[in-house]
Amino acid sequence: MTMNSLDVLSPPAAGGPQSGGRSRANALTYLARYRNILVPIVALVVLVAYFGARNSAFISTGSAQNIERQMAFLTVLALAGTFVILIGGIDLSVAANATLAGILIAKWLDSYGGVVAILLVLLVGGLVGLANGLIATLLKVPSFLVTLGMMSVLDGVSNTISHGGPVSYNSGLLNTLVNKSSIRGVPNGALLAFVLVIVFTVLVFVTSYGRHIYAVGGNERAARLSGVRVLSVKLSVFVLSGVIAAVAGIILTGQASTGVPLGADPSLLNSIAAIVVGGTALSGGVGGPHRTLLGALVIVILGSGMDITAVGPYTQLIVKGVVVIAAVALTIDRRRYGLIK
Amino acid sequence: MPATSTVTLTGISKSYGAVRALREVSLEVHTGEVLGLIGENGAGKSTLIGVLSGTVRPDTGTMTVDDVHAPLGDPRRLSALGVSVVVQEQALVESLRVYENIYLGREALVRGRGLRARRLRAAAGELLREMHIDDIRPDALVAELSYPQRQLVEIAKAFASAQLAERPALILLDEPTSALSEHEAELLFSLIERWRPRASFIYVSHILQDVLRLSSRLLVLRDGRVIDTLPSDDVALDRLHELMVGRERSTDYYREDEQRGAVSAEPVIRVTGATKTGVFADVDLTVRPGEVVGVAGVVGSGKSELAAALAGATRLDSGSIEVAGRHQPRWTVPLAVKSGVFYVPPERATDSLFTTMSVRSNISIGFLDMLTSRWTRLLRLRDEWATAAQLANRLQVKTESLSTPIGELSGGNQQKAVFARWMARECRVLVLDDPTRGIDVGTREEIYTLLRGLAARGVGVLLCTESLEEIIGLADRILVLKDGRVSAEIAASATAKPSEIDVVRHMM
Numbered sequence: 132m133t134m135n136s137l138d139v140l141s142p143p144a145a146g147g148p149q150s151g152g153r154s155r156a157n158a159l160t161y162l163a164r165y166r167n168i169l170v171p172i173v174a175l176v177v178l179v180a181y182f183g184a185r186n187s188a189f190i191s192t193g194s195a196q197n198i199e200r201q202m203a204f205l206t207v208l209a210l211a212g213t214f215v216i217l218i219g220g221i222d223l224s225v226a227a228n229a230t231l232a233g234i235l236i237a238k239w240l241d242s243y244g245g246v247v248a249i250l251l252v253l254l255v256g257g258l259v260g261l262a263n264g265l266i267a268t269l270l271k272v273p274s275f276l277v278t279l280g281m282m283s284v285l286d287g288v289s290n291t292i293s294h295g296g297p298v299s300y301n302s303g304l305l306n307t308l309v310n311k312s313s314i315r316g317v318p319n320g321a322l323l324a325f326v327l328v329i330v331f332t333v334l335v336f337v338t339s340y341g342r343h344i345y346a347v348g349g350n351e352r353a354a355r356l357s358g359v360r361v362l363s364v365k366l367s368v369f370v371l372s373g374v375i376a377a378v379a380g381i382i383l384t385g386q387a388s389t390g391v392p393l394g395a396d397p398s399l400l401n402s403i404a405a406i407v408v409g410g411t412a413l414s415g416g417v418g419g420p421h422r423t424l425l426g427a428l429v430i431v432i433l434g435s436g437m438d439i440t441a442v443g444p445y446t447q448l449i450v451k452g453v454v455v456i457a458a459v460a461l462t463i464d465r466r467r468y469g470l471i472k
Numbered sequence: 473m474p475a476t477s478t479v480t481l482t483g484i485s486k487s488y489g490a491v492r493a494l495r496e497v498s499l500e501v502h503t504g505e506v507l508g509l510i511g512e513n514g515a516g517k518s519t520l521i522g523v524l525s526g527t528v529r530p531d532t533g534t535m536t537v538d539d540v541h542a543p544l545g546d547p548r549r550l551s552a553l554g555v556s557v558v559v560q561e562q563a564l565v566e567s568l569r570v571y572e573n574i575y576l577g578r579e580a581l582v583r584g585r586g587l588r589a590r591r592l593r594a595a596a597g598e599l600l601r602e603m604h605i606d607d608i609r610p611d612a613l614v615a616e617l618s619y620p621q622r623q624l625v626e627i628a629k630a631f632a633s634a635q636l637a638e639r640p641a642l643i644l645l646d647e648p649t650s651a652l653s654e655h656e657a658e659l660l661f662s663l664i665e666r667w668r669p670r671a672s673f674i675y676v677s678h679i680l681q682d683v684l685r686l687s688s689r690l691l692v693l694r695d696g697r698v699i700d701t702l703p704s705d706d707v708a709l710d711r712l713h714e715l716m717v718g719r720e721r722s723t724d725y726y727r728e729d730e731q732r733g734a735v736s737a738e739p740v741i742r743v744t745g746a747t748k749t750g751v752f753a754d755v756d757l758t759v760r761p762g763e764v765v766g767v768a769g770v771v772g773s774g775k776s777e778l779a780a781a782l783a784g785a786t787r788l789d790s791g792s793i794e795v796a797g798r799h800q801p802r803w804t805v806p807l808a809v810k811s812g813v814f815y816v817p818p819e820r821a822t823d824s825l826f827t828t829m830s831v832r833s834n835i836s837i838g839f840l841d842m843l844t845s846r847w848t849r850l851l852r853l854r855d856e857w858a859t860a861a862q863l864a865n866r867l868q869v870k871t872e873s874l875s876t877p878i879g880e881l882s883g884g885n886q887q888k889a890v891f892a893r894w895m896a897r898e899c900r901v902l903v904l905d906d907p908t909r910g911i912d913v914g915t916r917e918e919i920y921t922l923l924r925g926l927a928a929r930g931v932g933v934l935l936c937t938e939s940l941e942e943i944i945g946l947a948d949r950i951l952v953l954k955d956g957r958v959s960a961e962i963a964a965s966a967t968a969k970p971s972e973i974d975v976v977r978h979m980m
Binding site for chain 2: 357359
């Protein structure tokens with residue numbers, strides 16, 4: 132079962148297609164069918180239950196808030212990568228782009244004022260994405276290589292701007308936007324991440340632009356031959372990725388109360404892990420933003436759960452790697468589609 | 473080394489699903505002989521060459537080389553027995569040099585003094601000289617060569633392999649001249665003449681004059697069967713055409729009683745002077761409402777590319793396209809779709825299906841813009857579901873549910889879903905490239921019925937297909953392409969259908 136079909140939300144086939152009636156699939160085949168959504172959910176439940184049992188402090192307000200904070204940043208960062216992966220590419224520059232945005236917002240917040248600074252930072256993120264997209268599509272350089280190079284370029288740029296040190300600011304705007312709570316117990320940053328997931332899930336499933344994204348990822352040639360403007364879909368997806376990465380950078384700087392050099396970079400692998408664990412295939416055309424939210428939750432809960440149960444940092448790395456591989460092995464129905472192209 | 477050698481095939485059959493590519497084919501070829509292999513597109517020539525060279529493993533049958541059983545389906549061991557092959561799809565390694573390619577995998581067999589590289593380079597140089605090819609250096613990189621030059625290297629490779637075999641070789645040539653100039657083709661022909669005493673050849677080409685000139689014997693294939701073997705002196709071309717085609721045509725199958733022809737004289741699409749360099753040139757073509765225009769031609773005649781250009785999928789180098797009276801200088805697929813010109817491309821898996829996506833998404837991709845609400849810009853999912861269900865029903869797409877990934881459907885049902893994709897829009901022209909490839913008989917009939925119904929409602933159809941029978945049965949008018957140019961235009965109204973020979977004559 133592919134997740135690009137909104138089976139749950141749609142009415143049953145009116146009149147039904149030919150061979151009449153759905154087959155009475157038994158529970159087991161249903162499980163097999165929906166396993167790519169079930170595996171991350173089951174993983175989540177098991178993780179929460181396990182860490183909760185090991186240390187009761189895990190299920191506490193403090194711990195929840197900590198998880199929400201981490202989740203906010205990682206989800207948004209992973210969202211940025213999700214779209215490029217959906218069209219069958221990959222964006223390795225999302226984290227470096229977020230770092231640059233984090234530095235720039237800290238630099239510009241006091242001098243330009245909140246709204247202008249945020250808009251400018253989002254614009255820079257979008258331009259970086261556009262550059263990625265133009266090089267990948269017009270010069271036909273694989274997105275893997277373009278964004279690998281871009282990652283290095285962006286790291287250089289943001290370190291030049293920050294002179295390699297933290298950038299501080301006085302404005303309280305980011306603190307309000309990211310750390311304060313409009314809903315009790317939920318930091319605004321996490322709320323924003325959640326809203327973005329909903330907005331983008333609607334975008335990919337209930338707009339023709341979203342369908343075109345899946346079409347390009349599923350079979351680019353067929354998409355072109357059935358009238359999809361492949362080039363503009365690809366370019367816009369790279370731009371979108373850049374803008375969302377900038378949002379992630381702003382959240383990070385808000386949480387740290389300072390612009391951190393290389394702040395988001397270490398999270399690149401976590402964000403890709405979140406995407407893949409959620410069930411978005413690197414081959415494109417399968418998955419979606421809602422899956423990325425699940426994946427990010429698994430990664431964050433795993434990390435903070437191990438922190439709270441005092442698992443050593445080296446062991447944590449090993450466990451995380453094993454979980455990513457196991458999740459992917461269980462999730463993707465490889466008889467049907469390859470994980471990578 | 474024995475002076476002569478005989479290769480025999482006995483009772484070779486091969487099926488791909490329901491399609492029987494070869495049925496009980498037997499043949500024999502001796503050293504000193506050139507066997508010409510002829511037949512229509514899809515008669516089984518390439519499959520037979522595949523069996524002989526080991527890339528296709530037949531379902532039944534045996535092969536012997538000098539009364540010794542040969543390992544079918546094992547290209548390496550067959551090549552050691554002296555079978556070498558030149559095919560249309562080139563198999564050279566671009567990053568290696570010419571001499572390295574010529575002796576690839578057989579380096580150790582080249583004897584002589586000095587370092588291996590020098591030895592191979594010298595041997596390759598000698599071979600190229602013998603072929604009278606002086607514009608290819610043995611140590612040139614294959615990537616730097618032009619397409620025809622590569623074809624010559626491919627030929628040199630086959631002859632080199634024949635040279636190294638322990639016994640007189642069998643050299644298979646499948647359309648070897650398709651990429652060559654006349655002069656280069658002559659080089660190949662004289663090479664074949666000179667090698668005749670020490671090798672046998674099987675020569676496949678749609679240029680019948682070449683086959684007649686080179687071969688001593690002809691083998692005619694039709695529908696995977698050997699129809700006849702005959703000596704090639706004194707055979708009239710017409711007789712060959714007749715042998716290659718000659719089958720009964722059923723008028724019911726193609727609903728010829730429902731064939732009405734154009735409903736209006738004003739063309740719905742008109743192409744003038746269409747040229748794509750090296751593919752087709754100066755093609756004029758009109759399709760009127762309600763008319764089915766067939767484009768016939770052998771593989772490589774440019775018919776498929778012409779269809780793609782009409783659908784906006786490839787750009788013309790020169791020439792103009794006019795749709796419903798309006799000149800279209802920048803004709804693209806999105807524009808074509810907006811103008812009601814829809815394309816059903818030839819390769820379902822690579823050109824038209826999103827295999828991981830649901831049947832519903834595969835159908836609605838053709839009319840998402842019509843499902844978008846004007847105010848919210850969101851898709852009306854209920855409408856989408858209902859329309860897709862309705863279309864699937866109308867075209868009898870058999871699927872468990874509309875959410876089933878389309879990859880799980882049979883080829884016929886997939887193709888019907890591809891047709892359904894365009895049926896929600898107002899259709900002016902359907903551009904079809906081999907729409908029934910690999911599809912069962914029942915579904916074909918359904919598609920023919922659909923086409924007749926659309927034509928009756930004033931839709932113009934451009935049909936380009938490998939099957940002559942289909943084109944004659946369906947079309948009102950047939951355009952024949954030969955080497956990228958229109959060689960004939962044949963009327964084919966329901967009461968006066970041309971015979972296949974009439975069409976084939978202009979194709980080759």
